[in-house]
Amino acid sequence: MNSKRIQRAASVLGGMLVAVAAAPGLASAEPVTPIPRLELERYLGTWQQLAAIPQPFNLVCARDTRANYSLNPNGDIAVRNSCTTWTGGGNEIAGVAKVTDPATQAQLAVSFRGEADPRTNYVVTAIDPDYEWALVVNPERTAGFVLSRTPAPSAEQWTTVRTAIAAAGVDSCLFLTSPSTGGAEEIVPLCTR
Structure with missing residues (x-):
């Protein structure tokens, strides 16, 4: 990737971080609602990040972002x-996740720094019935990730994902697409996709 594209991408991502931090009313007054029950065994494995609200820790990533x-x-x-x-x-980077809500198993505390008692920062708010895609947000709604088992979901799945983002109380324009081999190649706000 040439330096002009890197600079442009860094500028877009940096601007998004500022927008997320300054967005009025970003967090809804209602708490984030987890799905009724996450089947952890089905959730295990590899997920590809299709879109995310930019975070300082993932600005180093240009493409093919995965979570296992x-x-x-x-x-x-x-x-x-x-x-x-x-x-x-x-x-x-490697870390550990602990279930913080045994009733749903859909709220977790994910730590990459070994905190002794991390707080819930990972809430599965929507999931495909076949566990083909998932929406994860933090309780403050300032971080969010669209995860998928494949790099190129159907147009219908994208529509369902955007609906799930709205239902979680988050603006889909805050999510930027994540380039991946076999999937999206550009970084654009999810609301424009």
Whole structure:
């Protein structure tokens, strides 16, 4: 990728971070609602990030952002996130997720820094009946991720995802598409897709 494209992408992403931080009324007065029940065994495996509200920790990622979840012997979930950086190299980080709501199993505390008692920061608010895609947001609605088992969902699935984002109380324009091999190639606001 040439330096002008990198600068343009960095400018767009940086602008989005400012917009997210300054967005009035971003967080709804109502708490984020998790799905009624997450089947953890079905949720495990590899997910591709199709869109996200930009976060400082993922600005290094240019494309092919993935999350892999596996079960640890103690019942916690091992998290391994990876992506291709703007310079074409690889980036990877490992962490752990703990279920914070045993009733739904859809609220978790994900930590990459080994916090002793992290708070809930990962809420599955929508999921495809076949576990083909999922929407995850944090309780403040300042972070969000559209995850998919495939890089190119159908137009119908995208419509359902945008509906789920609105139902979660988040503006789909805050989500930027995540380029992936076999999927989207541009970074654009999800509301324009």
